[in-house]
Amino acid sequence: MAAIAHGIRTVGVVGSGQMGLGIAYVAALRARVPVLLYDRSEVQLKKGLAFMDKLLDKDVAKGKISSEDAKAARDRVSVISSEQGLSGMRDTDMVIEAASENLSLKEAIFKELSQKVSPDAILATNTSSISITKIAASTIQEGQTASSAEGSKSALRVVGLHFFNPVPKLVELISALQTSQDTLDRARAFAVACGKEVTTSQDVPGFVSNALLMPFINEAIMCLEKGVATRDDIDKTLKLGMNHPMGPLQLGDIGLDTCLAIQQTLYTGTGDSKYRPSVLLERMVDAQWLGKKSGKGFYDYDA
Numbered sequence: 001m002a003a004i005a006h007g008i009r010t011v012g013v014v015g016s017g018q019m020g021l022g023i024a025y026v027a028a029l030r031a032r033v034p035v036l037l038y039d040r041s042e043v044q045l046k047k048g049l050a051f052m053d054k055l056l057d058k059d060v061a062k063g064k065i066s067s068e069d070a071k072a073a074r075d076r077v078s079v080i081s082s083e084q085g086l087s088g089m090r091d092t093d094m095v096i097e098a099a100s101e102n103l104s105l106k107e108a109i110f111k112e113l114s115q116k117v118s119p120d121a122i123l124a125t126n127t128s129s130i131s132i133t134k135i136a137a138s139t140i141q142e143g144q145t146a147s148s149a150e151g152s153k154s155a156l157r158v159v160g161l162h163f164f165n166p167v168p169k170l171v172e173l174i175s176a177l178q179t180s181q182d183t184l185d186r187a188r189a190f191a192v193a194c195g196k197e198v199t200t201s202q203d204v205p206g207f208v209s210n211a212l213l214m215p216f217i218n219e220a221i222m223c224l225e226k227g228v229a230t231r232d233d234i235d236k237t238l239k240l241g242m243n244h245p246m247g248p249l250q251l252g253d254i255g256l257d258t259c260l261a262i263q264q265t266l267y268t269g270t271g272d273s274k275y276r277p278s279v280l281l282e283r284m285v286d287a288q289w290l291g292k293k294s295g296k297g298f299y300d301y302d303a
């Protein structure tokens with residue numbers, strides 16, 4: 001079967017946290033497309049770019065890429081200023097949103113993107129759990145309806161493109177009820193160009209990945225909360241006993257606020273008590289102990 005062209009000449013990435021940065025990295029390095037990166041926090045943008053430089057240097061040092069390729073990738077990434085905001089995404093063929101895991105925030109971003117970006121551009125979200133169908137509906141402007149020509153055209157270009165971060169090989173592709181086949185095909189082709197394998201999932205809370213992973217992490221936190229075992233023994237059990245590359249508490253430390261937001265979406269989205277977030281997870285987020293990104297979680301990290 002002939003490969004489908006993604007037709008993306010420039011990609012926009014909204015959010016330069018762990019995920020936005022990772023997506024910008026693979027898009028610039030692997031898919032070799034110009035990337036416009038935007039974050040509402042200038043501090044976070046600077047931090048993100050510094051982290052990208054570090055990742056590129058590391059890959060060069062390990063002999064994974066040449067210094068020429070690293071330089072070319074870095075040169076493909078430019079930043080959109082806060083004055084320009086999402087208007088700076090005007091000339092992109094695809095925008096991938098990787099802002100914080102919050103429905104109303106994502107709805108506001110998609111509403112604005114659908115006004116500012118060309119009607120033919122794909123609007124993808126990297127959400128871990130939120131309904132892609134709801135996000136797609138937020139692109140329908142006032143005066144339009146879900147069945148009007150403009151309203152349906154706006155929503156059919158929205159898709160879930162769930163990257164994990166620069167290292168894992170997978171992207172989960174999720175169709176909203178409204179997503180067109182052309183949007184799905186092009187989004188998949190772009191993920192492949194980024195060097196990823198693609199699986200597909202229905203638009204259910206947590207899709208496949210987080211419907212399985214988050215209850216697992218949550219259950220490990222409950223073990224710690226109940227004093228069943230120590231942090232180190234919980235992680236060691238899964239690492240050595242089940243050959244997991246990381247223990248569940250170590251994995252949760254990638255972002256405890258994101259874990260909690262996903263767990264809450266699973267709980268409210270299904271009404272199933274098995275998804276109730278652990279009290280310890282809630283309290284750690286209350287304390288701003290978010291894991292790696294804040295320097296403290298189940299483990300301590302250097303600044």
Ligand SMILES: NC(=O)c1ccc[n+]([C@@H]2O[C@H](COP(=O)([O-])OP(=O)(O)OC[C@H]3O[C@@H](n4cnc5c(N)ncnc54)[C@H](O)[C@@H]3O)[C@@H](O)[C@H]2O)c1
Nearest residue numbers: 015016017018019020039040041044098099100101127128
């Ligand atoms: N961390 C993971 O392992 C992981 C994996 C897959 C998917 N995700 C999903 O990716 C998304 C981002 O997660 P993350 O871990 O990178 O979070 P993060 O907290 O590291 O980064 C989020 C970034 O979004 C920015 N932001 C918030 N509101 C914004 C706005 N209105 N406009 C522009 N930027 C805005 C913040 O300043 C921050 O830099 C979430 O939806 C999350 O569920 C996370």
